[in-house]
Amino acid sequence: MGITVLFISIVSMGGVGLVLAIILAIADKKLAVEEDPRVTKALELLPGANCGACGFAGCNAYANALVEGKVSISACKPGGNEVSRKLAELLGVEEAEEMSPKVARVFCSGGLAEAVRSRVYTGVETCAAAHLIGGEKACVYSCIGYGDCVFACQFDAICMGENGLPEVDLERCTGCGECVKACPRHIIGLTGYEEVVHVYCSSHDKGAVVRKVCSAGCVACGLCEKDDETGAVTMKDGLSVVDHGVDKAPVLAAKRCPTKVIRISSPTPGYEDVFKKAKEKLEAAIAQEEAAKAAAKAAKKSKETE
């Protein structure tokens, strides 16, 4: 009996499966859709992370749009110039202008050691949840530290450092911007490769308030914009802002900043040369300026002595 049932089961199910398989095989041939073979090739070239940075719902949708020629071949941020070059080859279009590769940087220096923690939070351990009621740190502009950005990153480029602040692995960061979207406090930003100096604080509070809650915050002292006619560094709403389009002043500002929140950043991987040049240019401009000042001073002095 047992063997018979087993036999019947195998034969009947196998038979049903076989019949359906044959029908499907025929249907597959009869109903085949002619697809542009370039779509598959374009899809192979794309990184396949489905991050959505190109504005399409995944790499497949982007590959389709590419072949239809509706979009720029340089929309894939994770793929960068390499992918866009290969796509240009495949699709036979003009190579797009060099993309400006970006990397994410975290604009908060208030780690566990620096920031004052005034509350105990025992709720759901995500930044989005903690942000609703304020998180543990007293500073309302600070990194909350539960790592929503770490989970958002599809490229394993962010990890939580020992100090409770996220650390971006610039080698792995593709600049897709998912972490920027994930951060409820908007303290992660995308930065260009030619940018040398950044303000690693996001607090818009007044100096006195910042001093109370964090030892590494922008206290809005204004030293960075002092003696700076170029407008490269300005105080805006209690936080210094660096204008990367302007030469000269940022490096000086980094030297002046009393809480060291304005810092010279580590260069974007692959663009160390550009970064170094930009930095040297800034430093040279400052040296020139200082020399001019010293000369003016000396001239004044010699005039007085005369």
Added chain:
Amino acid sequence: MEVFLIFISAVLVNNFVLSYFLGICPFIGVSGKIESASSMGFAVTFVLTLSAAITWLINRYILIAFNVPFLEYVSFIIVIAALVQFVEMFIRRMSKTLYDALGIYLPLITTNCAILGLALFGALRQYSFIENIVFGIGAGLGFTLALVVMAGIREELDLADVPKPLQGAAITLIIAGLLALAFMGFAGLISA
């Protein structure tokens, strides 16, 4: 008359979505626009009707004939999966736009519990072949009706001022609940 009752019962009184709560996933997922909702509804109706016919044959001439009723689930799922594959090829061939609009929900018809539910109900209630097919068509139209009604409401809803915490999935679920309540009103239509 019996057949007509089965039809009305499947469309309104025992609506698969709003009374049995089967097939909720596409009900929430594809009810954004009336056009894609009705297409989805008809795709499901097609699969439901065909699977009602095939599963009835399998049930009668294989499962009952060889006395192996425990193969019910396996065989029904095989049939449903194959049918969905077929429908997917068909729709892809016929309309690329529709294929894109239905997206992931098209292959997900395989795991739509309304379809397995129908096959199992048919076997349980011992319908005749014609009755089972009518039951399938009725269930499919009921599913389409629920989806289209929902899509109509959601299209209007896009213009409404929904409070922020209720936006998106939350208000959709509330509406689904209200619709289910409304369909309770059909309960007295047929004394089963």
